[in-house]
Amino acid sequence: MNTDGWKVPAFELEEFKPKKSKYCVCIPVINEGDKIKRQLEKLKPFSSEIIDLIILDGGSTDDSLNREFLVSNNVRALLTKKDKGKLSAQLRMGFAYCLREQYEGIITVDGNNKDSVESIPLFIEKLEEGYDFVQGSRYVPGGQEINTPLSRKMAIKLIHAPFISFMAKFHYTDTTNGFRGHSTRLLLDSNLQPFRDIFDTYELLAYLSVKAPRLGYRTIEIPVKRVYPKGKVPTKISPWKGNILLIKILLDLYKKKYDVQPAQLNYKNAIGERQ
Template structure:
């Protein structure tokens, strides 16, 4: 079955990184294909000790339409690295649009159509935003919301990027974006990976659009967020903002 993006008939790949998500993954894939039967899925599993990789293989084996694929990685070295592996897999197979989506249920597969509609309308990168009009948070602890909003405000001010939810992980890229922003030079591996790629897209002149989504706190499993990845994000955003200002005012030496 062809993977499609709306009326344009383009092939779409949804990349879902996993680590200990065996209880969440089957439901997410089922919901995704109920909402968008033509979407292809790539599960990128980082050798989950709970057997998530085996569950993913079982889902793929049962999908007679050959829409589910599994990429096994031998080490757990960050969300960003998993996504980069998934992007490389998708680009090598000529998918026109590549989507990021969490396995834990925080991103509603039923709302993926909103991102794809934005792509069909001309966006190069469509971000599912919690912090634009119509965006919503459900069951998220106030502390997490405070940190998230603060991180987005900090990144927006430091970088000068007009993106309200630059840390969001529910997004759709046209392949041309991923081909141009030099994925081979991406250093960020954790929380700031999303900021990194959105910032690269902005600086490259691509059309970045935000669409409202409902973000729901996971019901099963544990968040992978830690103080270390937050610190990495803070320091790297500060560096990118400084480098941008140096370039803007012509202070960088040749």
């Protein structure tokens, strides 16, 4: 694998267990407290059998990632970002690590215990069937949403999903959902190149949604459940700032700001010559 040109944030790696599975689950977190602990406990039946668990820490300071607890809940590795950037930077470091470890597929899920991690076998099933981009959706038949804030629901249904669907030429229903599956083929395509520092905040989520079907990769939505707590929704970004950033990313997508430029195609595909 040729990793020349990859822009990956500096990070500290702690490996607790050897690789044992074809597929891994990457969980980006930052100060998730008891939520990530409850989520890891729910994941234990899967992490002991069919997946490897990788934590992508953005720099937590709340002691939620106690090493003893991580080991007892079958976490294989903890990557702690020591560089700038937010979610997209965390995903870049996680994808780079997992590709170098030669996983066949990478599933991502937020670390805030809102998602139905019991759906992970369905993601693996679709990756096994040859799908390259598997998007979890609470809005397809069989999916479920509980206590979704009205403002978020309207933003997804009226703005984000229609716009991403238009750009992708693929009908999506839940485009802000980070519960996804990615094939190695997709992430290593030289026409995609996710390992660029232009992906810093939330750009990579939208970019992957658009480019996977546009590049001809098999894409599908599958049903998942997402549960918000009752009352005020805990968030690390204000709704005003979040919506402004969301719209800016969509406009930049439309202007093809994130597309690979011809000058960036001078080196070989990261997986080398296809056999």
